[in-house]
Amino acid sequence: MLPASGSGTRAAVARVLMEQGPVTAAVVAAELELTEAAVRRHLDALIADGEAEVRAPARSARPRGRGRPAKEYLLTDAGRVRFGHGYDDLATSALRFLAEAAGDDAVDAFARRRVHDLLGTEITEVVSAGDPQDRAEVLARVLSARGYAAQTRRGGFGVQLCQHHCPVAHVAAEFPELCEAETKAFAELLGTHVQRLATIARGDAACTTHVPLEDPELRARARQGEREKVPTPRAAAPRPADWSRNVQENSALPPRAVDPQPAGWSRSVKENSVSESRAVDPQPAGWSRSVKENSAPPSRAVDPQPAAWLRKMQEEEGPAEGGTISHHGLRKGGSPYDDHS
Structure with a gap:
């Protein structure tokens, strides 16, 4: 059995109308085990949405009881869409x-x-x-x-x-x-x-x-531009047919005169403009080496007395009173004219 409240109940009522309709509210209530008042509330909602309608009951050969005949309900085409179609x-x-x-x-x-x-x-x-x-x-x-x-x-x-x-x-x-x-x-x-x-x-x-759509501002500007008067361009003065050719001919400059030169002038100038080479004094082959050797400064004279001779002399004579013997054979403190013999 379907639920008895909410949209589920309304869908259940619509399904009973589709499967058994047209039917009365009492039949729907008995099928769903609901009260007739609850069923009528859902039937009224389906009618308001256009998914159900009321149809007069068909005449029956059996005698009816007292009172008005019961209403019968069935689904419309819109109500059948609820259950899908192809x-x-x-x-x-x-x-x-x-x-x-x-x-x-x-x-x-x-x-x-x-x-x-x-x-x-x-x-x-x-x-x-x-x-x-x-x-x-x-x-x-x-x-x-x-x-x-x-x-x-x-x-x-x-x-x-x-x-x-x-x-x-x-x-x-x-x-x-x-x-x-x-x-x-x-x-x-x-x-x-x-x-x-x-x-x-x-x-x-x-x-x-x-x-x-056309922009109203642009349309207004276009209309304003049409009303404005456009100035007519000034006509140019007519020119003769041969005016252009005359201007070109008169504007050409005459060629500049060039002084004539003889045929061999250019070669002669080049040959004369070459400077003569400077004469150089000849030198002998060994001149450079000889100059270097002669320009060297003379070497300093060296004392010809060897160191061994001086030492031997000191040992033989011994230190003299009043001075010592230098490497030149002189006593320090003495005179070079002293007699050593």
Whole structure:
């Protein structure tokens, strides 16, 4: 048995209506083991949402009791959507067959026809709305009435038409011709170029179409520029036909005169400009070595007395009174004229 409260109970009531409807509230209450008051509360909510409806009871051959006949309830088409359906699969299969049998052009023609049928007679209302922005707002209302939950919002120099729901998104994912035909139809209805920015079929949150609008400030500047008077350029004085040729001929400078030179003048100048080499006095072959040898300073004379002779002399004579013998044979403190014999 299903739970007796919340959305689960309402779904259980809807399932009983689908499987056994049309049925009375008493039958539903007995099936779900609920009170009739609780069942009627959920039935009223389903009717308010358009998922259920009341039908007059069928006539019966058996005699009824006293009082008003009991109401019978059953689901509507919107209520059956709660339990799923195969409409998308059926439409996809049909388009596949159409593409195989008649080609892609047939699919394009079907997509254009679908958009025309979708808008119906409201096409005239959209076209007569005025500028593209007003047309986009009317188009959004028409699409919302068809279940697309559309709205417009300003963005930059344009308006974005946003469709937050797409009933054919599953089919359009395989056949983008549906989205392309819709975009072309929007451009024709709005009277301007549009650009599809996003689609639910491609996984986006909404189908967004950008409708460019003219910037009012730029339009005002353009109108102001048209009112301003543009000055006329001053006409140039006419010139004769041969004026250009005469100017070129008169402006050419005559060639500069050059003094004539004899044929051999250049070679003669080069030969005479070469300086004569300076004469150098000849020197004998050994002159340089002889100069070096003669220029060396004479060596200092060295005392010819050897050191051994001086030492022997000191040992033989011994130190004299009043002085010592130097290496020159003189006593220190004595006179060089003293007699040593």
